[in-house]
Amino acid sequence: MKRIISILTLLxxxxxxxxxxxxxxxxxxxxxxxGSSYSDQELIQEAFYENADLFLSREGQELWVxxxxxxxxxxxxxxxxxxxxxxxxxxxxxxxxxxxTAKAEIWIESTSMKFIDLFLLKRLSGQWKIxxxxxxxxxxxx
Numbered sequence: 319m320k321r322i323i324s325i326l327t328l329l330x331x332x333x334x335x336x337x338x339x340x341x342x343x344x345x346x347x348x349x350x351x352x353g354s355s356y357s358d359q360e361l362i363q364e365a366f367y368e369n370a371d372l373f374l375s376r377e378g379q380e381l382w383v384x385x386x387x388x389x390x391x392x393x394x395x396x397x398x399x400x401x402x403x404x405x406x407x408x409x410x411x412x413x414x415x416x417x418x419t420a421k422a423e424i425w426i427e428s429t430s431m432k433f434i435d436l437f438l439l440k441r442l443s444g445q446w447k448i449x450x451x452x453x454x455x456x457x458x459x460x
Contacts, residue, residue, distance in 0.1 A: 343411050343418050343439060346446040350437075351406040351422060357396035363387060367440070367447040374453050403428050416441040424453075432456045 346365050353361030366372075366386035374382045374389075396402055405425040412419045417440050424433040438450040 339413050339418075340411060342441075342446050343413060343420065344408065346439060346448060347408055347411075347420055347422065347437065350448060350451075351404075351408070351424075353390070354393065354424075355401060355404040355406055357393040357398050357400065357402055359390035359393055359398070362390040362393070365448050366451075367442060367449045370447070370449050370451070372451045372453075375455065418446070430458065 349361050350365035352358070353363075353365065363386050368386065370386050372384045372386065372389050374384060376382050393402075403426050405427065407423045407425075409421040409423055417438070420437040420439065422435045422437070424435060425431075426433075433453050433455055435451055435453045437448050439446050440449050441447075
């Protein structure tokens with residue numbers, strides 16, 4: 319009986335830790351997602367490790383690499399706090415000890431553009447930070 323109680327206690331502890339880590343990763347992702355949806359440069363930068371790389375693409379350039387600061391600056395001419403049309407959804411999160419991967423979808427209705435963002439996160443000094451992000455623009459369905 320003691321063994322069963324010990325096993326159940328261990329499983330509950332692991333589950334609670336897992337839920338709190340998932341919540342912490344989501345909070346970091348939401349800083350980026352909300353920051354980019356509401357043109358909040360500080361919130362965007364807060365989600366990233368300072369030396370993170372963002373791998374993006376744009377017309378005429380197969381790979382466009384930015385720092386978090388450079389990426390956040392793309393939102394500087396938009397009114398901070400006003401929704402800019404970027405609808406976001408976290409599709410999945412996978413956590414392994416102090417690293418995690420995540421996938422999100424970004425939909426911009428005004429331009430009918432859909433992006434998929436892939437994130438690599440790491441727990442640094444007790445906080446989850448995005449250390450790398452890659453994005454792709456999905457082709458239009460037609």
